[in-house]
Amino acid sequence: xxxxxFLGHPLLWVFIVGFLSxxxxxxxxEALVITQSCLGQPLLGLWLVASISxxxxxxxxxxxxxxxxxxxxxxxxxxSPEQRLKGERWFARWGYWSLxxxxxxxxxxxxxxxxxxxxxxxxxxxxxxALGKALRYAVIIYAAGLAGC
Numbered sequence: 338x339x340x341x342x343f344l345g346h347p348l349l350w351v352f353i354v355g356f357l358s359x360x361x362x363x364x365x366x367e368a369l370v371i372t373q374s375c376l377g378q379p380l381l382g383l384w385l386v387a388s389i390s391x392x393x394x395x396x397x398x399x400x401x402x403x404x405x406x407x408x409x410x411x412x413x414x415x416x417s418p419e420q421r422l423k424g425e426r427w428f429a430r431w432g433y434w435s436l437x438x439x440x441x442x443x444x445x446x447x448x449x450x451x452x453x454x455x456x457x458x459x460x461x462x463x464x465x466x467a468l469g470k471a472l473r474y475a476v477i478i479y480a481a482g483l484a485g486c
Contacts, residue, residue: 347373348382352390359394359470361401361446366391367477374478375486384478388471395439395449395466402453416454428455436465440473 351369358364370387374380408414409421416424428435428451436452439445452462 347376347378348386351378351383351386355387355390356394359391359446359449360397361450365442370474370477371481371486374481380478380482384471384474387474388467391440391470391474392463392467395446395470396463398446398449399453399457399459399462402450403456405450405454406456421454424451425455428452428457433457433461433465436462437469439466440470 351366351373354364354369355366358366366387370383373383405414405416409416435448436457439449441448449462449466
């Protein structure tokens with residue numbers, strides 16, 4: 338029954354994969370988005386689902402970063418005070434605009450976690466991450482169309 342539910346709703350798969358791939362879990366959603374684009378999924382719906390789910394996955398990272406702060410005085414805390422200070426300086430230099438690149442492989446997911454640790458306000462975080470991810474999926478879907486699938 339669950340198999341029928343997912344097979345009948347490919348955008349649900351796009352949502353799940355897009356969400357999980359934006360968390361600290363390994364994975365990517367680009368291949369699935371391209372495949373669904375080539376299979377004739379309505380492009381606006383595909384773009385919206387991929388962009389929203391991927392952004393929500395980044396919000397999970399941000400929330401984890403905020404939650405981690407409760408443990409910053411513990412020995413096992415993964416970020417030393419020096420590293421945190423270095424991150425704050427980097428963020429002061431490059432600012433919130435770096436969040437436009439939260440879609441980048443390898444650095445994007447940790448960037449959203451660090452934004453939570455550094456107490457970046459949720460609204461600029463959400464707007465910049467969503468804009469960057471939406472632009473990325475627009476380019477991916479457009480490129481798939483150009484490739485002639």
